[in-house]
Amino acid sequence: SAVISQKPSRDICQRGTSLTIQCQVDSQVTMMFWYRQQPGQSLTLIATANQGSEATYESGFVIDKFPISRPNLTFSTLTVSNMSPEDSSIYLCSVQTATRTEAFFGQGTRLTVV
Amino acid sequence: GENVEQHPSTLSVQEGDSAVIKCTYSDSASNYFPWYKQELGKGPQLIIDIRSNVGEKKDQRIAVTLNKTAKHFSLHITETQPEDSAVYFCAANTGFQKLVFGTGTRLLVSP
Numbered sequence: 001s002a003v004i005s006q007k008p009s010r011d012i013c014q015r016g017t018s019l020t021i022q023c024q025v026d027s028q029v030t031m032m033f034w035y036r037q038q039p040g041q042s043l044t045l046i047a048t049a050n051q052g053s054e055a056t057y058e059s060g061f062v063i064d065k066f067p068i069s070r071p072n073l074t075f076s077t078l079t080v081s082n083m084s085p086e087d088s089s090i091y092l093c094s095v096q097t098a099t100r101t102e103a104f105f106g107q108g109t110r111l112t113v114v
Numbered sequence: 115g116e117n118v119e120q121h122p123s124t125l126s127v128q129e130g131d132s133a134v135i136k137c138t139y140s141d142s143a144s145n146y147f148p149w150y151k152q153e154l155g156k157g158p159q160l161i162i163d164i165r166s167n168v169g170e171k172k173d174q175r176i177a178v179t180l181n182k183t184a185k186h187f188s189l190h191i192t193e194t195q196p197e198d199s200a201v202y203f204c205a206a207n208t209g210f211q212k213l214v215f216g217t218g219t220r221l222l223v224s225p
Contacts, residue, residue, distance in 0.1 A: 001160075031211055042203060043158070043215045092157055096211060101146050101165075103213055105157035 002027050002095050006106035013113050020079045021109045023093030028073035031096040038089045049076040083113045116141040116208050120216030135219045137204035138186040146207040147187045153200045194223045
């Protein structure tokens with residue numbers, strides 16, 4: 001399985017500010033996804049990070065709030081913009097390879113907005 | 115779109131007992147069904163998966179069964195141990211390699 005590193009692992013941020021989360025994979029992967037997991041809840045897909053082009057967002061998520069970059073096949077960033085306490089969640093990076101259907105997750109970024 | 119329901123939301127068992135978690139899905143086109151274990155403060159870990167061309171898959175104490183006709187699949191853990199305590203999520207794929215997750219089951223195994 002791929003080794004996925006997310007940074008930061010946790011952060012406490014002031015409302016109105018932005019936080020960029022990094023996801024680094026130890027091998028080239030086809031698909032990279034960003035998920036949100038609100039406290040005590042399930043995982044909700046935010047968007048698919050597309051290499052070299054704009055991300056594909058799920059219903060309820062917009063680029064202005066969650067801009068995503070994916071400059072190459074091993075790295076992606078998710079920015080949570082203009083944060084409010086409702087953005088307090090765990091944000092997870094997930095990857096899939098070209099040859100396998102399995103999806104693997106990073107350890108997550110625990111964000112608290114105060 | 116795909117909808118995945120998961121039951122129960124919490125499950126308490128004694129060490130050594132078996133645990134069963136059930137999920138149903140709505141999209142008949144789904145053909146891949148993974149199960150994840152999430153421990154406190156960690157990301158979800160893939161523990162077993164099943165594809166629609168088989169009805170059962172086993173890996174040591176863990177097994178998954180799939181009933182395509184009824185659109186449900188289940189996770190079975192035998193001889194449970196305290197380290198099995200975690201939140202378990204089922205999922206089903208959609209047509210674009212995305213996963214839709216169930217609501218999670220908090221499993222507590224008491225010594």
